[in-house]
Amino acid sequence: MKTFLITIIIVFSGSLLLWESTDGGEAFTAETARRLDVQRNPRIIPDWRLEDQNAEVFSLDAWRGHFIVVDFIYTSCPGVCLILSSGMKTLQDEFAMAGNDNDLRLLSISFDPQTDTPDRLREHLVEHFSADPDYWIAARPTSNEQLKSLLDFFKVVVIPDEYDGYTHSAGYHVIDPTGRLVAIFGFEQLPELRAYLAQALQTEEHHGNNQ
């Protein structure tokens, strides 16, 4: 009887523990967990002052009132950053240059500020991806503390790989016009992101017209 009782308790609380620690059976990996968390609890982004491709101070607050898509890159990246960046290019052509007042803004943040000088960022942005710097900015953090706080806030994990590069969480981070991080899409989810933005921007425009 004692064994029966304690087994029931263990199985019950064990199931509860597993349920809780997977967000109700939805998130088994840290990557899905961070996406789900942002969706459920949007977070206000701090006002970081970064250094952009013209070596000028860039603050995200300057883009308040716009939807912003942020990705994390390093310019010597041979793989996934290129996919991300060409995704950003698609977004620029489709949403940023549409000519609306509340069109989309794009920000690529480098997590390798030692290598990625403003010159390299500009080369990456303008020469490789023909970015229009009015809509798409590349920037680097100005200190290691700032880099850490950026990565912590977005829960982006960067680890050195076996080819002297980095393996990192790759995604599109969506910030809404009020400055909250509201959604994260994986690099493979570009179609979903485009559908999301199409709708979000349209709703936003509606609001704008009514005001």
Add this chain to the structure above:
Amino acid sequence: MEIISKFKREWMLLVVFIILALAPVRHFLEQSMVTHMLIQLPALVIIGWLATNFFPASWKERIKEWNRWGISGMAFAIVIMLYWMLPRTLDAALSEWPIELVKFTTVPLMGMALGLSWPLLNSIAQGVLKLEFWATFMRMGWLYLDLPDRLCSNYLLGDQRILGQLLLVAGTIWAFTWMLRIVFGVNLIKT
């Protein structure tokens, strides 16, 4: 004399545990998914299991009242095992120290539960569980080898693949020793 040597062995176990918990050793073993999952975690389980040898008989009797046929102990062990099989808990153990602390307590506790319960299980239950553990090894090995994406944000895809291969190799050796035992009566591993 006997008491002294038993005492010493107990201390040995504690010393090994403390060494594993030291920051440099921890970081070294947690650098790669392979050593994290195939050395650190099993070592913590084994430490817990061996520690049950030094429990006084009176403790074991009291626990046995609540653990007839080893059922509740196995249930506990399985819950803890499932918990640490979640990729995100492994990631969390690296980035959040309270989760690391939870790992260093629950995994040895799981070993203790196994040590106390395994001998009490009837032989059919032992057989079923052994087969299920073995199948889990093979399933995870196959999964890690086959997945195109990383499960843990803190580990490389290459690491995950190597771990998959090692799990399959270990599972195969395990199955082979069983076969020797069942078919030819050769006993390589005592379980």
